[in-house]
Amino acid sequence: MRVPVNGSTQTIEANDIAKSYGSVKAVDGVSLSVSEGEFFGILGPNGAGKTTTLEILEGLRQPDRGRATLFGLPVWPRNLKLLPRIGVQLQASAFFERLTAREQIRTFASLYGVKTAKADAMLETVGLADQADTRTERLSGGQTQRLSLACTLVHDPELVFLDEPTAALDPQARRNLWDLLRGINSSGRTVVLTTHYMDEAETLCDRVAIMDAGKILRVDAPAVLMRDLHRAVHVSVAHGTISLEAAAELPGAAQVSDDGVSLTISTTQPAVLLTELVQRQSLTDLQVKGPTLEDVFLELTGREYRA
Amino acid sequence: MSGFGTLAKVLALSFIRDKTAVFFTILFPLMFLVLFGVLFTDHGTSKAHVVQVGEVTVLDQLPQTAKTDLKGSLSVTKESGPLQPQLRKVRDGDYDAVVSEKDNQLAVYYSEADQVRSATVRGVLESVVQSANIAASGNVPRYGLNTHRVEDKSIQPIQYQTPGLLGWAISMSAVFGASLTLVEWRRRKVLRRLQLAPVSLAAVITARVGVSIAIALVQGVIFVGIALLPAFGLQLTGDWWLAIPLIICATLAFFAIGLLAGSFAKSAEGASGISNLIVLPMAFLSGAFFPLDSAPAWLRSLSEVFPLKHLVDSMRNVFVRSADLATILPDAALLLAFAAVAGAIAVKLFRWDDV
Structure with a gap:
């Protein structure tokens, strides 16, 4: 856990929060802190407690125990002064019935006292200017997500919560949304995102909390998490570049395999092996694969990651 | 109050674009107005039909002026021959009564199937016999009788029907409007989204109340406007505008019922079901469609708990009896009290989310 810089207030501070539904412990003693400008990810499979954690941090739910603060202010009970400083994209897009995209975002802008022109500009930013007069019921999945994001950001919040923003999007729409999310973060906003996609957390987040069964298992930068695994790095070259026997005798080579397309050498000393x-x-079609967050999850929970 | 105007605009827009809602709010009640207009048109013209068998002196020797008077309430058909076949006609319902005379005694045979008509026949013939007795005694009648109707001569059934049907229409749209908005907004996570915006619960509720009142007043204007057409013949007299504050008070009460229904229901279907369960019995028991005068006393006392009963009663007082402000105040106060109590409970039960 990071220590607050110069003792300044963290953007998010949660201390041992827990929430049960009946006998199910959705969140079971989560503590975390996120500092200003950070892109923070909560990664875990469905049912890990990500959404409930987020809902407690947003002030939507009262935790059974523990306490959460945003900008040093308690999130519960509902604090109308705090709300304009945060933007939340819910898992399901929440829109008014029978309104067009433009009417939706103007409505949200107006609820926060933001000018109409700003709302129209935000629609432009997320690339929905052409769909402005389309009713939200008729937008595609990707367009709906972008409109939802635009409605979340229209009042310029300092802290943005995104609950699985790319779920159910096609790969192209996902990448477009990633670009948008990076843009939000680089403009100085703190972003907290839940996802069950390993690659998403790896690409976007400064730090990732790995969550399973209501508990946070570890929090760190994706690269650190993977480095600390002491797992083998997989180096592969085109089939025929080097014989299986020769490869096995290379310094640092731990395990060798050849599937007829490429020859793969596992090593814990990639530097030595690559020099050789x-x-x-013998570098034809060289590929080097480090461990992924999947491997980290496996290491932490002892079971395969299932999204 | 921030958010009130914005949310009211959204609600109004999504109502206007909901064709089903517009139909049930505006056109559906008008269909009933037309239907009731047709049903009750020839109610007043029906007379009692009497068969006279053989000679009946008191009827045959009636002076000409009395004969004309009699024609207003009785139509007399003369038959000769035996009595039995004519009695069968009364039993079959073709005629209301048979009258015959023997030795200066009038015999009236009637059926109890239509109690009002048979009573009319007996009453009219009794008065004919009494007049004839007085005339036979040679005395000048000492007392006379002149009847006067207390209502305006122009009073038509439409004056009663308009408050009833309009009240029912308003109760329906206010109850359904509140319950469906609440459930749909919760189901679509709109309430959750609003929970995250700097919008107070009061703004959310008052926006919906405001739109419901506006819809109720539009319903009133359209409904009364159509009823005023010569085809229906509604007359606005006296302090007819008192209907406006009454409609506003009643809408608040209906809205509170809708909020309660919406607090319990989980789905739009559930909300419609609960709303129907409340609105339909309330409409019948409040005398919105048919008068409750002949209903048992306990049912009439039960109907007092329904806000619609007080709206219909007080609007009828205004439209039929030209009631003034003081007369309708107790009903208005009751409606507001109902709204306050039911509304307070509904706010206590309010949830932003399902879980």
Whole structure:
């Protein structure tokens, strides 16, 4: 856990929060802190307690125990002064019935006292200017998500919560949304995102909390999490570049396999191995694969990651 | 109050764009107005039909002026021959009564199937016999009788029907409007989204109340406007505008009922079901469609708990009896009290979310 810089107030501070539904412990003693400008991810499979954690941080639910603050202010009970400083995109897009995209965002803008022109500009930013007069019921999945994001950001919040923003999007729409999310963060806003996509957390987040069964297992930068695994790095070259026997005798090679397309050498000393391969000029179609967050999850929970 | 105007605009817009809601709010009640207009048109013209068998002196020797008077309430058909076949006609309902005379005694045979008509026949013939007795005694009648109707001569059934049907229409749209908005907004996570915006619960509720009152007043204007057409013949007299504050008070009460229904229901279907369960019995028991005068006393006392009963009664007082402000105040106060109590409970039960 990070220590607040110069003792300043953290943007988010949660201390041992817990919430049960009946006998199910949705959140079971979560503590975390997020500092200003950070892109923070909560990663875990469905039912890990990500959404409930987020809902407690947003002040939508009262935790059974523990306490959460945003900008040093308690989130519960509902605090009308705090709300304009945060933007929340809910898992299901919440729109008024029978309104067009433009009417939706203007409505949300007006609820926060933001000018109409700003709302129209935000629609432009998320690339929905052409769909402005379309009723939200008729927008595609990707367009709906972008409109939802635009409605979340229209009042310029300092802190943005996104609950699985790319769920149910096609790969192209996902990448477009990632670009938008990076843009939000680089403009200085703090972003908290839940996802069950490993690649999403890896690409976007400064720090990731790995969550399972209502508990946070570890929090760190994705690269640190993976480095600390001491897992083998997989180096592969085109089939025929080097023989299986020769590869097995290379310094640092732990395990060798050849599937007829490429030859893969597992190693815990990638630097030594790669130097050797360079000297032999056996680098055709070289690929190096480090461990992924999937591996981290496996290591932490002892079971395969299931999204 | 921030958010009130914005949310009211959204609600009004989504109501206007909901064709089903517009139909049930405006056109559906008008269909009933037309239907009731047709049903009750020839109610007043029906007379009692009497068969006279053989000679009946008191009827045959009636002076000409009395004969004309009699024609207003009785139509007399003369038959000769035996009595039995004519009695069968009364039993079959073709005629209301048979009258015959023997030795200066009038015999009237009637059926109890239509109690009002048979009573009319007996009353009229009794008075004919009494007049004839007085005339036979040679005395000048000492007392006379002149009857006067207390209502305006122009009073038509439409004066009663308009308050009833309009009240029912308003109760329906206010109850359904509140319950469906609450349930749909909760189901679509709109309430949750509003919970995250700097909008107070009061703003959310008053926006919906405001739109419901506006819809009720539009219903009133359209409904009364159509009823005023010569085809229906509604007359606005006296302090007819008192209907406006009454409608506003009643809408608040109906709205509170809708909020309660919406607090319990989980789905739009559930909300419609609960709303129907309240509105339909309330409409019948409040005398919105048919008068409750002949209903048992306990049912009439039960109907007092329904806000619609007080709206219909007080609007009828205004439209039929030209009531003034003081007369309708107790009903208005009752409506407001109902709204306050039911509304307070509904706010206590309010949830932003399902879980």
